[in-house]
Amino acid sequence: MRKLETRKEEIVRVAAQLFKEKGYSAVTMRDLAAEMGIKAASLYNHITSKQDILQTIIISLAEEFTEGMNKVIRSEKSSIEKLKKIVQLHVTIASANTNGMASLNTDWMHLEDQLEYYLKLRNDYEQNFLVIIKEGVKNLEIKSKNPEVIMFSMLSTLRSLYLWLPNKEDVSSSDLALHLSEILIEGINK
Amino acid sequence: MRKLETRKEEIVRVAAQLFKEKGYSAVTMRDLAAEMGIKAASLYNHITSKQDILQTIIISLAEEFTEGMNKVIRSEKSSIEKLKKIVQLHVTIASANTNGMASLNTDWMHLEDQLEYYLKLRNDYEQNFLVIIKEGVKNLEIKSKNPEVIMFSMLSTLRSLYLWLPNKEDVSSSDLALHLSEILIEGINK
DNA sequence: GTCTATAACACGATAGAC
DNA sequence: GTCTATCGTGTTATAGAC
Structure with a gap:
């Protein structure tokens, strides 16, 4: 039996959709309330502030990525297999929450109290990615190109998935992960 | 002799930097004026509105990309060579204006009168990219993967360059374009 | 070309009735 | 749990002096 959505969860879900469309700063509490069918003041019975949303x-998304990365690192696989697992991680999380991914990618700078914590999680994630x-390269699995450029290229694509996934609901997410892994790892040249 | 920067150009340049840091909606005319060392009201002697900035x-960046793409299309080169030219185009434009690229990528939805025009330029650009x-694929130059996924992957990386370039001022932009082309086209697998 | 002053309105958030 | 009313502040932009 699936747990029912609380009122706060509903507010957060609707807010994420609006934040994706216009960005955190351009969405007002009145906009959000209207979308929920209530008045702005009523929102404050469920959340403490706009920042709280x-x-x-x-933070919940950033922690999901951190947890997923930690599992990949602990797994005893080849480096290429680890990268494929990371592609799968991004496809899975982005598919489940495309709206929230927009905030993670473009509105993180509007975090106040939690900004430092977010930056630490993101930095650790990138460092782990780079180590893999x-x-x-050391194992001779990966071409000896600049590892930073490789990470930048892969991570840019993975971080942009949320922009593209909503238009591709016909493609299964495991198919997409396989397809994307091939392109990112094998290239496109025949 | 280099043309001197007009006051409007200076305002636009400083605004682009602030827009990159906090986004269009979160930057106030007072923020911008303070950064210029004047009062907010004085800005309006040089620009007609915040939207004008x-x-x-x-629009100038979007038109630069359109012009560059048109040149690539008219050139009589192989498909792979055309893609390499597009990588070079993105590296060149993004290197010259990393701050403006942030607005192009994340604040386009706040355009008012020019929103439709921007969307047409962007859509045409993507269609041309896809045709190449x-x-x-038809020429047997490119592996027969889903062309949309290939375009998404390449374009995501190219559109994210502005986030990454400011930290890599030591790398020459032609070296970066070559390096990036290799990774995007040949992949990373040994 | 910049200033002070201010118009006209929107913002996040709270108080207290129901 | 939602409402109406409102506080205190911030917002873009304009008018007019210097």
Whole structure:
């Protein structure tokens, strides 16, 4: 039996959609209330502030990525296999919450109390990503290109998935992850 | 002899930097004026509105990309060579204006009068990009993967360059374009 | 070309009735 | 749990002096 959505969860879900369309700063509490069919003042029975909503959206996603990365690192796989697992991680999380991913990617700078924590999680994630690529180069699994450029290229694509996934609801998410892994790892040249 | 920067150009340049840091909606005319060392009211002797600034930043960049793409299309090169030219185009434009690229990528939805025009330029650009990839598949130059996924992957990386370039001022922009082309086209697998 | 002053309105958030 | 009313502040933009 699926747990029912609380009122706060509903507010956060609707807010994430509006934040994706216009960005955190351009969405007013009156906009959000109207979309919920209530008055702005009523929102405050469920959340403590607008900032509270942004934190809830971003931090839970950032922690999901951190948890997923930690599992990948602990797994005893080849570097290429680890990268494929990371592609799958991004496809899975982005598919489940495309709206929230927009806030994670473009509105993180509006975090207040939790900004430092977010930046630490993001930085650790990137460092772990980089270590996997460098190990792959050392293992002779990965071409000896600049690892930073490789990470930048892969991560840019993975971080942009939320912009593209909503238009591709016909493609299964496991198919997409396989397809994307091939392009990112094998290239496109025949 | 280099043309001197007009006061409006200076305002637009400083605004682009602030827009990159906090986004269009979160930057106030007082913020911008303070950064220029004047009062907010004084800005209006040089620009007609805040919206005017955003338009100036975004539309000129969008037209640069359109012009560059048109040159690539008219050139009589292989599909792979055309893609390499597009990588070079993005690296060149993004290197010259990293701050403006942030607005182009994340604040375009705040355009008012020019929103439709921007969307047409962007859509045409993507269609041209897709045609080049599809021709490459037909020519047997490019692996027969889903062309939309290939375009999404390449374009995501190219559109994110502005986030990454400011930290890599030591790398020459032609070296970066070559390096990036190799990774995007040949992949990373050994 | 910049200033002070201010118009006209929108913002996040709270108080207290129901 | 939602409402009406409102506080205190911030917003873009204009008018007119210097």
